[in-house]
Amino acid sequence: MLVGKVVGSVVATRKNENLVGNKFMIIEPMESMADKKRIVAIDNVGAGIGEIVLVAEGSAARIGCGMVNCPIDAAIVGIVDDSIGLE
Amino acid sequence: MLVGKVVGSVVATRKNENLVGNKFMIIEPMESMADKKRIVAIDNVGAGIGEIVLVAEGSAARIGCGMVNCPIDAAIVGIVDDSIGLE
Amino acid sequence: MLVGKVVGSVVATRKNENLVGNKFMIIEPMESMADKKRIVAIDNVGAGIGEIVLVAEGSAARIGCGMVNCPIDAAIVGIVDDSIGLE
Amino acid sequence: MLVGKVVGSVVATRKNENLVGNKFMIIEPMESMADKKRIVAIDNVGAGIGEIVLVAEGSAARIGCGMVNCPIDAAIVGIVDDSIGLE
Amino acid sequence: MLVGKVVGSVVATRKNENLVGNKFMIIEPMESMADKKRIVAIDNVGAGIGEIVLVAEGSAARIGCGMVNCPIDAAIVGIVDDSIGLE
Secondary structure (H helix, E strand, O other), X not given: OEEEEEEEEEEOOEEOHHHOOOOEEEEEEOHHHOOOXXXXXXXXXXXXXXXXXXXXXXXXXXXXXXXXXXXXXXEEEEEOOEEEOOO | OXXXXXXXXXXXXXXXXXXXOOOEEXXXXXXXXXXXXXXXXXXXXXXXXXXXXXXXXXXXXXXXXXXXXXXXXXXXXXXXXXXXXOX | OEEEEEEEEEEOOEEOHHHOOOOEEEXXXXXXXXXXXXXXXXXXXXXXOOOEEEEEEOXXXXXXXXXXXXXXXXXXXXXXXXXXXXX | OEEEEEEEEEEOOEEOHHHOOOOEEEEEEOHHHOOOOOEEEEEOOOOOOOOEEEEEEXXXXXXXXXXXXXXXXXXXXXXXXXXXXXX | OEEEEEEEEEEOOEEOHHHOOOOEEEEEEOHHHOOOOOEEEXXXXXXXXXXXXXXXXXXXXXXXXXXXXXXXXXXXXXEOOEEEOOO
8 A cells, every 4th residue: 555645636527437426536645655656546535635545556446445346446545644654 | 547648549450359349549647647658548438539538457447347358457437527636 | 575674654543444453564665676665564464663574465465364355455474584685 | 558569588498387388478668658678478369579569467468368377467469550659 | 477587585484374385585577677676476386596587476476376365476487498588
């Protein structure tokens, strides 16, 4: 998993029907974790812009969030409220 | 997922039989997301060249687009019509 | 798999219900393995901060640790006590 | 998926029994797609050295090529005969 | 898949029980394939230090080596004894 900040969101009116009802948030990984730039993740926990979140990627996002048949490869799965060694 | 621009397409007459009927689009990730260069994704939503799209990768592309037995590892799953924080 | 050092941890009070009870450790890959920066992994073996650990990523973390339905994409699966060629 | 050129091949007499009968080709991704260097892919379509091919990675290679139980993470799934925007 | 050289090994006395009995080898990818640094892979074919090997990653390692429920994301699946275009 990675930790990042919610910095925006994306709207797609025309999309795969299995995606309807999801929110697509843009995540900027923490600098200590940034081998990748921003990614788009669905929001599984009610995160808002500016919050620091935990993101799962790959089949874990799809299966772990009960969306087995959805074309989702990343999901916000927690809101970080404390940490050691994140910076 | 990542957001990118459709910049081209690829034609492969000789291909795996499970790929027949698909369109292979070339996607250039947005600069804020560009830790990878261009990728090829099948088109699940009717996207055209020049459009900004949402792309799912990995098993999510295959399973989420109802193509469980196809050798597909990336799919366009939405057309982006609005966003915050994409640049 | 990769080998890294446990350098911290993350607390997320609000999270996906399938994650409850897990510890989220921050791993810094050994320099010889560092094409990626720090990652977050659940702890499957009782590792502490400062220990050198073996980390599995992807579906291996989820399925290999008996957490098939959890949104987990990385897990500490061993504590390294000897090695050749790690540096 | 990615597009690349077949630049070589690998022979492994001693190998996992599920790999017997496969050809292992070395693929150099097109420069516009090159965030990764060369990879090894099995050949699912009869590609030869010098040809430009479409490669699927991950579980898509294994499942999409009918080799569910084989340790294969990349496969040539098409031979590219035309393209827009590849360079 | 990638081709690399076995350059070492890792011992983890305390580990996930599904990993017991495996050897963890450190692989350095060939320079032409080195977008990633060293990785750790289990040994499925009896490879020794110094040998040039073929490595499968992701679910292919786990499923293709008959270790479906093990937290393994990379496996040595062949020993390379000849090649064209590897350098």
